[in-house]
Amino acid sequence: MSYASPQTMPKFSDLDALYSPDAKVATSMYEDPDLFKEEMERIFHRTWVWVAHESEVPDKGSFKLSHVGLEPVIVARDRKGVLHVMVNRCRHRAATVCEVKKGKTSSFQCPYHGWGYGLDGSLRALPYPEQYGDDFSKEQHGLKRLRTESYQGMVFATFNEDIEPLTDFLGPKVCRYIDLFMKQGGGFPVKVLGEHQFTVPMNWKVQLENTTDAYHFPVVHKSFMQTLDGATEDMFDFLDKGKGWVEDLGNGHSVMMMIPELEDLDANLDQPIPERFEGLAEELRGEGYPEDQVRKIVRAVGGAGFNLNLFPNVSFSLAFFRVLTPVAVDRTDIRHIAIGMEGGPAAANRARIRLHEHFQGPMGFGSPDDAEVWERVQRGTKGGEDLPILVNRGIVDEEPGELGPRGHISAETGMRAAYKMWKRMMSV
Secondary structure, eight states: OOOOOOOOOSSTGGGGGBBOOSOOOOOHHHHHHHHHHHHHHIIIITTTTTEEEESSSSSSEEEEEEEETTTTEEEOOOSSSSSSEEEEOOOOTTTSOOOOSSEEEEEETTTTTTEEEESSSSSOOSSSGGOOOTOOOOSSSSOEEEEEEEEEEEEEEEOOOTTTOHHHHHHHHHHHHHHHGGHHHTTTTTEEEEEEEESSOOOHHHHHHHHOOOHHHHHHHHHHHHTTTTHHHHHHHHHOOOOOOEEEEEEEEEEEEEGGGSSSSTTTTTSOOGGGGGHHHHHHTTOOOOOOHHHHHHHHHOOOSEEEEEEEEEEETEEEEEEEEOOOOOOOEEEEEEEETTOOOOHHHHHHHHHHHHHHHHSSSSHHHHHHHHHHHHGGGGGGGGGEEETTTGGGGOOOOSSOOETTSSSSHHHHHHHHHHHHHOOO
């Protein structure tokens, strides 16, 4: 991977003091505003960052707002259907040219002095251009564009024009897991159904650690487990069963396989339909869906059996996308995005939303508990700079994998994968 030219970094030259070879994280990693500023430059400005799912900008003229690190961007589809990601900043006096979160438009206009931009970011018109003289070039004053690529509908952008192609950054194993995750379309294209947004007073890396942390599940999510029927509770009892694993997939990415029998949703469709989905299956049969398609849709509704964590800002978590956006050293915005089936049965999409609300929603049994412990981690860092944060669980039993080590389902292998990439990017 290639990066933009580095700046001097005298204060953080001893990266081993921040993340040690024996997998200990310095408290300042969550608290130092100067380090946070360097992370935004060295990581979020130089690598592929997830900005949208294509279903959020489905038509010509569709747009949505997003971020790449701290920088506000617009994701827009032009009249030819091409996706563009542009910095949401007028080239004249820096005002944002869009404040609507998503919608459709034919152009963007700065509210300050009326500079108008096309869906591809090009400067189309401005009042009284003659006052700039004959040398003024509209071609050189369009919205700043980012390099943009997609995989399986997931749209990524980067400020780094020299970076490797997106699929190389992801790698074949990550792409395989994305392919498997997208089988939650049940034979239909995957689409965004809606999302739950909230802000947590924590450093962004606290959340980066969480998605491949199975160790916390029976403690933090005890109330969630108590709401499940016996068969579902048994399925989520993956720590005691010990059938799963966590694997470093390279470039900071990792996978946590919790329910191996649900790795491929198209496998073993002749298995009995779980009791909790029998009502949905009957409804689908009543709508005329053949039995093989009923089973495929019902299996898809239940979600995949793994969490896939992509460095630095997006996760595929069982049945939803989790996106983190750094705001400040001790503040991070979180989006939990519900996904469903484009053109699929309404009953299946309703079931997906109900499952999302059960765990991720503001009154759910999962995300509120997660958010509380994330906040308490940040608060606890005030307890002493001399006390390191430990991410060394399972390191003694890891086995070599194809791209990185593979460990027990409760191991902190995924966190170490992310910090290895963090150190790599912060060192150049």
